[in-house]
Amino acid sequence: MGMVLIVATAPLMAEDANPRLTPLVRAVQRVKTSVVNIHTEKTNYPDEALFAGDKPRKVSGMGSGIIIDPRGYIVTNHHVINGVDLDTLQVTLHDGSMYHAEIVSFDSKHDLAILKINSSVELPVMPLGTSSDLxxxxxxMALGNPYGYKHTVTAGIVSSLSRDVEVNEHQTYENLIQTDTSINPGNSGGPLVNMRGEVIGINVAIRAGAQRIGFAIPIDDARVTIRKLLSIEKLDNHSHGLISRDHKTASEKEMIVEASSGPAQQAGLKTGDVIVSVNDKPVLDAADFERYLLGHSADESFRLVVRRNNEQREMELQIGASSSTRSLPVDNSVVFQNVSASDDPIWMTLGLRLIPTAVSSERYRGGMKVVDVRKGSAASQNGIRAGDILVGLHKWETINYDNVSYVLEHPQLASFSPLRFFILRGQETRYGNLQISPTDLNANVSAQTTAQTAAR
Incomplete structure (x- = not known):
């Protein structure tokens, strides 16, 4: 019997030669170099007005991110980088090296953003899991930068699925993963990882002070948004002509063609084809496909491996310039509305000359480009400048003259003061409060009357 016991336990001892090397430890080792720490600064002004006041103060921010492409593309939460001073946006890699980061694109509704750093070496990409079978x-486990403590690992379980969480009137999350893993300020944008060492969610710190209640955006949902944020049509003005869907299970991840046109059709792609690889790089979903094509010149060719009817075949895809209609920024030489300055309610009340324009943000349907600011006006005092795009006043969007006029002609305009405004400056949404003086209000009424008389 003794010999039988020795023979039976020998393999077990070999397997457990290092009992400390648990699945959790192995998972950490696999993903830790793909997690980054994000540091920011934001300039806050008194009374929450972004431009008003003479004593602004700097507030430090922190977050986490996930490397999704070896060229330095990183995904994080939009709220981590929203409104920050762009020259302070800094990313720290696991080895301690620091880089200035640029914002490539963002989706505020789904709270995701893409950053880019310029590294001289290829960076490790986070292994991709699926949230379809949690x-x-x-x-x-969660990895990140909670309260500024870099490279922190916390562990827990999946507590619930499909949680909807309303943070405020502007932000509601849908279909979140709930976990008892500690997710604190600074963890936002970092990965929620399974024991295979695969990202299955992107953490969002929501409930301040909550005990063992954290949330994460399911990675399958996030990848749909990431695909849009990396779109070569949006970022490069190029087109591949594919409409696709992702199919993900624990055992397989596929990008399936639903329709093809233009370059994709010319390459021979058909409905039902599965894109296996691009230039020998495996394609797990449409986000992979977009990032492989991103940053290349128009008319460049890519070698595709496609599976059709269980047979693999090679095709050549040549991307081209996008054929979609895009509204370009309106020329500053455009003729303004046919009224003099003293008869223009917008100029007399806000101190702005505006023209309709397109915007590159998915959050807004359009805006009014600032082409002139009246010295001493409410707009001037709040730092609004030519080139900014006015996208909102009070609680209404401003796509055209009628939208702005609606606000200025509102019978309760006086009660709106200070009048909240929202502008786009570059890719950043900024806001502030316009203090409209009684003189400006009287001038507004006078200008409205004159303009209405002229219209008759």
């Missing part, structure tokens, strides 16, 4: 009680 199990209640499944072990998970």
């Amino acid at each position: 199990m209640l009680g499944e072990s998970v």
Whole structure:
């Protein structure tokens, strides 16, 4: 019997030669170099007005991010970088090296943003999992920068699925993963990882002070948004002509063609084809496909491996310039409305000359480009300048003259003062409060009357 016991336990001892090397430890080792720390500064002004006041103060911010492309593309939460001073946006890699980051694109509704750093070496990409088969009680871990403590690992389980969480009137999350893993300020944008060492969610710190209640955006949902944020049509003005869907299970991840036109049709792609690889790089979903094509010149060719009817075949895809109609910024020489300065309610009340323009943000349908600012006006005092795009006043969007006039002609305009405004400056949404003086209000009424008389 003794010999039988020795023979039976020998393999077990070999397997457990290092019992400390648990699945959790292995998972950490696999993903830790793909997690980054994000540091920001934001300039806050008194009374929450972004431009008003003479004593602004700097507020430090922090967050986490995930490397999704070896060229330095990083995904994080939009709220981590929203409104920050762009020259302070800094990313720290696991090895301690620091880089200035630029904002490539963002989606405020789904709270995701893409950053880019310029590294001289290829960076490790986070292994991709799926959120399609998560199990209640499944072990998970979060990595990130909570409260500025870099490279922190916390562990827990999946507590619940499909949670909807309303943060405020502007932000509601849908279909979140709930976990008892500690997710604190600074963890936002970092990965929620399974025991295989695969990202299955992007953490969002929502409930301040909550005990063992954290949330994450399911990675399958996030990848749909990431695909849009990396779109070569949006970022490069190029087109591949594919409409696709992702199919993901624990055992397979596929990008399936639903329709093809233009370059894709010319390459021979058909409905039902599965894109296996691009230039020998595996394609797990449409986000992979977009990032492989991103940053290349128009008319460049890519070698595709496609599976059709269980047979693989090679095709050549040549991307081209986008054929979609895009509204270009309106020329500053455009003729303004046919009224003099003293008869223009917008000029007399806000101190702005505006023209309709397109915007590059998915959050807004359009805006009014600032082409002139009246010295001493409410707009001038709040730092609005030519080139800014007015996208909102009070609680209404401003796509055209009628939208702005609606606000200025509102019978309760006086009660709106200070009048909240929202502008785009570059890719950043900024806001502030316009203090409209009684003189400006009287001038507004006078200008409206004159303009209405002229219209008759």
